[in-house]
Amino acid sequence: MSGRSKAWWWVGGLLIFLYCLFPVAWILSLSLKAPSDLDDGSFLPRSVSWQNYQLILTGDASDLFLPALRNSVGICLIATVIAVVLAALCAYAVARLDFPGKAFVLGLSLAVSMFPVISIVTPLFNIWRAIGLFDTWAGLVIPYLSITLPLSIWTLTAFFREIPWEMEQAAQVDGATTAQAFRKVIVPLAGPGVATTAIIAFFLAWNDFVYGISLTSTEAARPVPAALAFFTGASQFEEPTGAISAAAVIVTVPVVVLVLLFQRQIVAGLTQGAVKG
Amino acid sequence: MSAATTAVPAAADAATRKPPRPHRSDRRRQEARLGLMLCAPAILVLLAVVGYPILQAVWDSLFSYKLTNPDARRFVGLGNFSLILSDPIWWQALGVTVLITVVTVVVELVLGFALALVMNNALGTLRPALRTAILIPYAIITVVSAFAFRFMFDLTSGFVNSWLPFVPDDLDWFASFGTAVTVISISEIWKTTPFISLLLLSGLAQVPGELQEAAKVDGATWWQRMRRVTIPNMKAAIMVALLFRTLDAFRIFDNIFIMTNGAAGTESVSFLAYRQTIQRLEIGIGSAVSVLLTICVALIALVFVKGFKVNLAASTRAGR
Numbered sequence: 001m002s003g004r005s006k007a008w009w010w011v012g013g014l015l016i017f018l019y020c021l022f023p024v025a026w027i028l029s030l031s032l033k034a035p036s037d038l039d040d041g042s043f044l045p046r047s048v049s050w051q052n053y054q055l056i057l058t059g060d061a062s063d064l065f066l067p068a069l070r071n072s073v074g075i076c077l078i079a080t081v082i083a084v085v086l087a088a089l090c091a092y093a094v095a096r097l098d099f100p101g102k103a104f105v106l107g108l109s110l111a112v113s114m115f116p117v118i119s120i121v122t123p124l125f126n127i128w129r130a131i132g133l134f135d136t137w138a139g140l141v142i143p144y145l146s147i148t149l150p151l152s153i154w155t156l157t158a159f160f161r162e163i164p165w166e167m168e169q170a171a172q173v174d175g176a177t178t179a180q181a182f183r184k185v186i187v188p189l190a191g192p193g194v195a196t197t198a199i200i201a202f203f204l205a206w207n208d209f210v211y212g213i214s215l216t217s218t219e220a221a222r223p224v225p226a227a228l229a230f231f232t233g234a235s236q237f238e239e240p241t242g243a244i245s246a247a248a249v250i251v252t253v254p255v256v257v258l259v260l261l262f263q264r265q266i267v268a269g270l271t272q273g274a275v276k277g
Numbered sequence: 278m279s280a281a282t283t284a285v286p287a288a289a290d291a292a293t294r295k296p297p298r299p300h301r302s303d304r305r306r307q308e309a310r311l312g313l314m315l316c317a318p319a320i321l322v323l324l325a326v327v328g329y330p331i332l333q334a335v336w337d338s339l340f341s342y343k344l345t346n347p348d349a350r351r352f353v354g355l356g357n358f359s360l361i362l363s364d365p366i367w368w369q370a371l372g373v374t375v376l377i378t379v380v381t382v383v384v385e386l387v388l389g390f391a392l393a394l395v396m397n398n399a400l401g402t403l404r405p406a407l408r409t410a411i412l413i414p415y416a417i418i419t420v421v422s423a424f425a426f427r428f429m430f431d432l433t434s435g436f437v438n439s440w441l442p443f444v445p446d447d448l449d450w451f452a453s454f455g456t457a458v459t460v461i462s463i464s465e466i467w468k469t470t471p472f473i474s475l476l477l478l479s480g481l482a483q484v485p486g487e488l489q490e491a492a493k494v495d496g497a498t499w500w501q502r503m504r505r506v507t508i509p510n511m512k513a514a515i516m517v518a519l520l521f522r523t524l525d526a527f528r529i530f531d532n533i534f535i536m537t538n539g540a541a542g543t544e545s546v547s548f549l550a551y552r553q554t555i556q557r558l559e560i561g562i563g564s565a566v567s568v569l570l571t572i573c574v575a576l577i578a579l580v581f582v583k584g585f586k587v588n589l590a591a592s593t594r595a596g597r
Contacts, residue, residue, distance in 0.1 A: 012395035012586035013403045019392075020410040023467060024417065030428055040432045090319040098305070099312030105320060106430070112327050114521075116574055118547040120326070122554045123333035136445040144335040146326045177284060207418050209531045210547070216557045225420040229535065241434050243509040259416040263409045270472065271479040 024252070031245035038241050052242035056250070061231060061243045068227035069218035069251070075137050075223060076205040079144035084198050087152030094153075095160035106157065109150035118147060121214045128215055135216045140223065143211045148201040155200060155269045159193025196265040199258055206255060224251050331571065337564035344558035357565035367566070370549040370575075371540060377458060377545065378526040381465045385522060386515070388466065389473030396474070397481045411471040419468060423535035426464040427451075454542045461532045461543060469525070473518045480514025481507070520581040524574055546570045 026043065033040075034049035056065040094102050125134075125145055133139035167189070171181040212226035222230075228247060231240040259266060342350040344395055361367045396407050414422070428434045430450040438446050450456040484507050492502045508515070530547040537543045539552065550570060554563030 006400070009395060009398045009400070010403065012391075013399050016392055016395060016407055019467075020413045020471070023422060023429070024302075024413060026429055027421065027425040027494045030434070041434070041436050041439055043436050053283050071370070079393055086319040086322060089315040093315035095314040097308050097312035097315075099309035101313065101316070104443075105316050108320065108323060111578075112323050114524045114574060114578060115327060116547060116567075116570050118528065118530060118550045119334060119571045122550060122560070122563045122567040123330040125336060125554055126337065126560050127330070127333065129344075142326055149323055150320060155550050166403065187503050203416065209418075209420050209534070210551070213534070214551065225418055225531075228420055239433065241428055241431075244424055247426055248418075252417055252421055256413060256416045260409055263412050264410065265455055267408060267475055 005196075007202055016245045027245050027248050030241060031249045033242065034244055052246035053250075055243050056185070056247050061240070062246075064219070064227055064231060065224075065243075065247050068222055068224045071137070071140075071219075071221055072206060072223040072225075072251070075140045075144065075221070076202050079141045079148050079205045080198050080202040081143055082141070083148035083152045083201050084156075084194060087149060087156050087197070088194065089157035090153050091160050094157045095163075096165060106154065107151040112146060113147070113150035113154070117147070117210045118207075121210055135218055135221050137221055138216050140211055140221055143215065144208065147204045147208060151204060152197050152201050154176075155197045156193060159197065159269070160190065163189045163193075192265050196262055196269045198264060199262055200269055203255060203259070206251075282432060286328065314388075334564040334567050334571075337560050338568050340561045342559075342561040344560055353561070357561050358569070359512070361562065361569065366544075366549065367546075370544045370546045373458070373543060374527060374529065374545045374547075377462055377465070377529055378523060379456075381462050381469075381526050382522050384466050385470045385473050386519065388479055389470045389518070391473035392470065393477035393481055396478050408475075411474060413471075414468050415471045417468060417533040420535055422464050423466045423532045426460055426467070427536050428511055430460050451537050452541060457537050457541045457543050461529075461536055464536070465526065465529060469522060473522055476514055476518040476521075477511065480511035480518075483514070484510040516581070516585055520578070523577055523581070527547050527577060528570070546573070 001136065013211075020094040029043060030038065030046050031052050033045040033052075034047065035051055037046050037179060040046065055061050063242075081250050090105060093099065094105055120143060128134040128139050133142070149205075163186075165186075168185050170177065170180045171185045207225070208223070209225040209229075212223040213229060224247070228244055231244050231247070339352060339354060340350055341353045341356065342347050392411065396404060396411070399407055417425075430437050432438070432447070437450075438444050438448055448456070450460050478593040488506050488510070489502060492506050497505070528547050529545050530551065533539060533543055533545055533548050534551075539548050544552070545568065547570065550563055553559045553566055557563075
């Protein structure tokens with residue numbers, strides 16, 4: 001590659017960095033502005049202020065934000081664990097066993113994942129009210145499975161298909177018990193795939209807005225994305241820009257760190273098999 | 278995983294059975310039963326959380342039913358559908374949804390392809406760094422992305438009007454349809470292009486290097502190689518990316534809710550269903566809109582699978 005075209009690819013690369021980081025930097029900068037500077041229209045804060053973070057962690061907005069954070073973490077974790085356990089059984093069968101209906105399993109999970117979420121919300125809203133699941137954790141965990149489970153089945157199947165299962169038999173031939181072979185051979189091989197699937201599934205649930213805003217009404221179960229839409233300013237004439245920005249940063253940072261730590265596996269999980277056709 | 282432990286011995290035996298015999302042996306039947314048993318919980322849960330609500334929605338859509346007045350519930354057949362389909366609000370929402378879908382998917386495809394090309398050609402330490410950076414928009418919650426762009430274009434807190442020389446300083450982006458849809462689309466595009474570019478990047482990796490070299494030796498220009506070698510060889514990746522993104526864009530909701538709340542004529546079909554059901558408590562009408570949305574999504578999927586012959590069996594599902 002000539003020096004000139006190399007330089008152009010570097011410029012392209014820098015543009016990509018700018019593209020990815022620009023809105024994130026902006027919301028971070030907003031969250032660090034003092035309330036009086038929020039409307040100054042400049043990209044960077046004049047001086048760094050922690051007032052917005054105080055507002056949502058210990059101040060007025062904390063009884064809106066902290067319960068929402070607890071709800072989001074709890075509900076998404078439960079929905080992820082259930083989905084990954086069920087999907088692991090299913091994906092193991094699809095990847096390793098020969099039985100009729102394999103195509104149906106994959107087809108069904110694909111169809112479900114393409115389904116418009118709002119179409120499930122309409123009937124659930126009515127049913128949940130009738131049976132008392134409206135505005136409860138269970139009332140969100142159950143519909144979240146419609147997001148996390150199909151993805152987990154699909155991604156885990158792709159990961160499990162890549163595992164050299166013969167190694168397990170080899171270990172047993174070498175004298176390992178079934179349990180040992182599973183623990184020492186299969187778990188290390190399958191572990192990264194399961195962890196990656198769990199992260200992607202957790203993230204999809206974490207990202208949900210439609211269920212969160214439709215099936216909850218109080219802090220009892222309202223997750224963070226829905227709570228952000230209910231933030232109010234200090235007075236009714238004031239926009240809650242600073243509080244929303246600070247809350248947005250707090251819910252974004254852990255997920256970004258997680259995604260960056262597992263980035264190689266996540267890219268594989270997102271794209272695996274996509275182009276084998 | 279604990280249940281998988283018990284499954285291992287039977288499966289290990291099954292692996293030694295290859296090649297499969299033409300008749301169904303006991304072992305083969307056993308394996309089939311085990312497979313079905315392992316899949317059953319997941320499938321039952323999927324059918325319960327998705328299949329049952331859909332049937333309920335279809336049923337509800339046949340009634341005139343408002344939660345504020347449940348006693349007046351009565352069967353109206355397809356009345357709700359004819360009501361919706363003769364209402365300009367539905368056609369406006371459908372038009373907005375189609376417009377946003379087409380615009381965002383086309384831009385994302387072109388932009389995603391450019392990003393994939395840069396990542397594919399970046400050398401040394403730049404390549405893994407880029408692949409990491411591109412996951413950041415993917416990891417941002419859609420609602421957060423919507424707020425970031427809303428505050429950016431906002432009259433009081435934003436800076437866009439003062440940065441753009443050709444825009445009047447007092448332009449309220451969310452007050453009129455064209456500008457509002459533009460900002461909504463920008464947020465949608467920013468958040469989801471990385472996903473497309475990762476799919477296309479893995480597609481680029483499948484293009485045989487020898488073909489590129491051969492075309493180069495034959496004197497093909499960069500553009501000719503792109504059109505005759507690269508793109509035809511990654512058609513599968515392009516179609517899968519298009520299908521997923523089209524279906525995903527068609528259910529757009531979060532960005533519209535945060536930015537305009539459906540004002541300035543920006544209501545999408547999903548938003549219409551939400552407003553009818555959750556805000557107006559019109560269960561009958563809301564269910565009918567949901568059913569229509571489902572039919573639209575199924576039609577799009579059908580067009581892709583039958584019309585463009587997208588091989589879904591060989592594809593995977595990824596994030597939104």
